[in-house]
Amino acid sequence: MDEKEPLEVKDKLLAVGEKLFAQKGLAGVSIRELSQEAGTNSALVSYHFGGKEGLYAAILEAQFVPVGLLLDSVIGVKATPTEKIIQYARSVALLHGKMPYLTRYLTGELVNPSRFFEPVIRKYIQRIYMFLTNTFREGIESGEFRRDLDPSSAALALAGMMNFYFIARPISRHFLPGGDEQNERYVLEVVKIFLDGVREHAGEQEVSSHCSSRDSGSRSSGL
Amino acid sequence: MDEKEPLEVKDKLLAVGEKLFAQKGLAGVSIRELSQEAGTNSALVSYHFGGKEGLYAAILEAQFVPVGLLLDSVIGVKATPTEKIIQYARSVALLHGKMPYLTRYLTGELVNPSRFFEPVIRKYIQRIYMFLTNTFREGIESGEFRRDLDPSSAALALAGMMNFYFIARPISRHFLPGGDEQNERYVLEVVKIFLDGVREHAGEQEVSSHCSSRDSGSRSSGL
DNA sequence: GTCTATATTGCGATAGAC
DNA sequence: GTCTATCGCAATATAGAC
Numbered sequence: 001m002d003e004k005e006p007l008e009v010k011d012k013l014l015a016v017g018e019k020l021f022a023q024k025g026l027a028g029v030s031i032r033e034l035s036q037e038a039g040t041n042s043a044l045v046s047y048h049f050g051g052k053e054g055l056y057a058a059i060l061e062a063q064f065v066p067v068g069l070l071l072d073s074v075i076g077v078k079a080t081p082t083e084k085i086i087q088y089a090r091s092v093a094l095l096h097g098k099m100p101y102l103t104r105y106l107t108g109e110l111v112n113p114s115r116f117f118e119p120v121i122r123k124y125i126q127r128i129y130m131f132l133t134n135t136f137r138e139g140i141e142s143g144e145f146r147r148d149l150d151p152s153s154a155a156l157a158l159a160g161m162m163n164f165y166f167i168a169r170p171i172s173r174h175f176l177p178g179g180d181e182q183n184e185r186y187v188l189e190v191v192k193i194f195l196d197g198v199r200e201h202a203g204e205q206e207v208s209s210h211c212s213s214r215d216s217g218s219r220s221s222g223l
Numbered sequence: 224m225d226e227k228e229p230l231e232v233k234d235k236l237l238a239v240g241e242k243l244f245a246q247k248g249l250a251g252v253s254i255r256e257l258s259q260e261a262g263t264n265s266a267l268v269s270y271h272f273g274g275k276e277g278l279y280a281a282i283l284e285a286q287f288v289p290v291g292l293l294l295d296s297v298i299g300v301k302a303t304p305t306e307k308i309i310q311y312a313r314s315v316a317l318l319h320g321k322m323p324y325l326t327r328y329l330t331g332e333l334v335n336p337s338r339f340f341e342p343v344i345r346k347y348i349q350r351i352y353m354f355l356t357n358t359f360r361e362g363i364e365s366g367e368f369r370r371d372l373d374p375s376s377a378a379l380a381l382a383g384m385m386n387f388y389f390i391a392r393p394i395s396r397h398f399l400p401g402g403d404e405q406n407e408r409y410v411l412e413v414v415k416i417f418l419d420g421v422r423e424h425a426g427e428q429e430v431s432s433h434c435s436s437r438d439s440g441s442r443s444s445g446l
Numbered sequence: 447g448t449c450t451a452t453a454t455t456g457c458g459a460t461a462g463a464c
Numbered sequence: 465g466t467c468t469a470t471c472g473c474a475a476t477a478t479a480g481a482c
Contacts, residue, residue, distance in 0.1 A: 009466075025335045028250035031458065041467065046459055048465090108334050110390050111327050112248045125394060152399050153412035156391060157384045164383025167333050171348060176375050189376035193417060232448075253475065264449065269477055271447090 010048045012038045014062070017055050022101035026056050026114050057116050063105045064124050070095055071127050081139030086191055088131070089162060093187045096166045097180055103166035129155055161190045233271045235261045237285070240278050245324035249279050249337050280339050286328045290347050293318055298354050304362030309414055311354070312385060316410045319389045320403055326389035352378055384413045 007015065016038040020029045031042040031052050049055040070091050077084065096102055109117045132155035139145035145154075165172070165186055176182055230238065239261040243252045254265040254275050272278040293314050300307065319325055332340045355378035362368035368377075388395075388409055399405055 023335065025248055025250060027248060028335065030456080032456080042458075043460075043468085044466065052458070104334050107330060107390065110394065111331050111334065112246065112251060122394075129398065150408070150412050152395075153409050154416065156388050156395060156409065157413050157416055159391075160385070160387025161380045161383040164387050165379050167330065168379060168382075171333065171345075172375075172379060175352065185373070186376050186379065189373050190380050193377065193380055254477090255475080265476075266450085266478080267448065275476070 009040050009044055018059050018101055021056055022104040025108055060105060060116050060120050063102050066095055067124050075131050081135045081144050084135045089187050089191050092162050093183050107167050158194055232263050232267055240282050241324055244279055245327040248331055283328060283339050283343050286325050287347050289318055289322060294350050304358045304367050307358050312410050312414050315385050316406050330390050381417055
């Protein structure tokens with residue numbers, strides 16, 4: 001399965017396509033450009049993948065396999081809702097670190113859906129939505145989250161903060177330092193904002209120390 | 224300037240292009256499809272706009288004119304940082320209500336930039352970023368926001384919550400009711416989350432009543 | 447300003463040699 | 465499995481009649 005050869009033509013096409021489709025979208029890339037960048041010829045795209053769309057579909061599916069694994073690892077763990085949210089946010093950041101084009105495929109398909117959005121991507125979105133809203137409902141019942149919190153809105157808000165950061169990464173590099181530490185820093189800030197809020201609360205520094213009902217340490221130490 | 228005729232060909236092309244480019248992106252639309260949908264022929268695209276890209280550029284610029292107006296209306300108003308953030312969020316939601324394709328152009332250009340991203344869009348992003356980070360710095364100095372808040376991260380987080388909601392609107396309609404009231408509801412929830420946090424704070428219902436240092440009423444009444 | 451007709455280029459896919 | 469060569473078609477843009 002994984003022989004020693006540096007890169008098979010098939011894998012080379014997958015690697016080149018991953019980059020080019022992420023940058024220009026499905027319609028913006030030709031099989032000629034694709035095969036030229038891969039050091040081969042356009043006939044091989046049809047031979048290995050049955051055409052340009054077949055290559056795109058293969059790449060799209062591969063992008064979302066790790067998303068499924070992430071969900072498997074985070075759904076149904078024994079932890080408080082707060083801890084689950086923290087773990088989710090950290091896992092997502094880690095995943096985007098390893099899959100630098102994932103955001104572009106997800107967002108690109110949301111904005112300009114190809115015919116592969118429904119069969120490939122919808123189920124992952126559904127799973128993420130269910131995980132988040134269920135976790136929020138659980139937290140509302142347990143008293144960790146306020147009773148008037150709308151789980152759907154909260155899910156969209158959290159997903160938005162996480163995703164948009166990576167969408168904007170190419171531009172935000174101009175005013176934010178790059179690198180993984182920056183990602184980690186942003187995640188910490190997002191979790192803090194999301195769980196505790198922006199406001200300085202009544203004349204104290206450590207907000208959570210007396211305003212939160214319990215396990216206030218988990219915010220700083222649990223991360 | 225605005226005669227009575229229902230739609231000039233030029234305006235018809237702008238209207239049709241606004242929809243099609245938003246749905247499929249610049250590369251995904253042909254001038255044939257464009258002109259056919261507009262009830263004319265492809266030669267008129269070149270005549271009026273100098274080509275497909277010219278039409279796209281005209282549409283892109285028109286999309287962002289209201290963004291500039293929004294920024295003019297929100298920058299430099301006399302209000303507390305908290306009020307500015309609330310007003311900003313509400314204005315953005317209102318704008319997206321009036322410009323249903325704005326999100327797609329913004330996000331589409333972020334994910335797959337055309338050659339018009341730099342000359343057309345960058346300056347608006349810069350202005351939004353400056354407005355938000357300045358407002359956060361102001362709020363930190365005034366004591367409204369916590370001292371360790373990172374203005375850049377907070378700006379990305381808020382922009383992410385607002386934008387992603389509209390990016391995901393076509394999909395979220397499947398589990399959220401549609402319509403403007405839903406937008407309003409989401410904005411309220413986002414502002415609440417962003418300003419106060421998700422957590423139920425120590426054995427009380429109205430979080431802000433004793434945990435925040437002042438003007439606790441503005442959160443519920445000011446909206 | 448708007449149309450038809452067309453020039454030219456580039457596209458995706460395939461046939462067939464090796 | 466990979467290549468060259470090519471087919472058929474759709475792309476943008478333009479010329480010229482009205």
